[in-house]
Amino acid sequence: MKEDFVCINCGECCKWEGYVHIAEEEIDQLSDYLGISIDEFTSNYTVLTNNRQGLSLKEKKNGSCIFLSKDRLCTVYTARPKQCRQFPYSWDISDSRCPAKK
Numbered sequence: 001m002k003e004d005f006v007c008i009n010c011g012e013c014c015k016w017e018g019y020v021h022i023a024e025e026e027i028d029q030l031s032d033y034l035g036i037s038i039d040e041f042t043s044n045y046t047v048l049t050n051n052r053q054g055l056s057l058k059e060k061k062n063g064s065c066i067f068l069s070k071d072r073l074c075t076v077y078t079a080r081p082k083q084c085r086q087f088p089y090s091w092d093i094s095d096s097r098c099p100a101k102k
């Protein structure tokens, strides 16, 4: 149940496989936040999704989001995409990989 969720800031959900979809306005938002151009942002921090209809944040070699720091913090937290803001409420919280699940 959603009400049972209390985030423990472990960063695990930022390491799961799968896309972190970003909408056009979020590209603007993240580019502004980082102080770089949209072109620079899209080429350095995004990949085209397999269906070629959208962009996702790049992953590091270990599979974590490109914006997850070594100390498990989101380095773009205030500008993070909607998908991240809505987690876990847009997700199946019964997913046992989330250690905050009660």
Ligand code: SF4
Residues within 6 Å of the ligand: 013, 014, 020, 057, 065, 066, 067, 068, 069, 073, 074, 075, 076, 077, 080, 081, 084
């Ligand atoms: S943008 Fe931030 S909150 Fe979203 S997956 Fe990446 S590190 Fe996690």
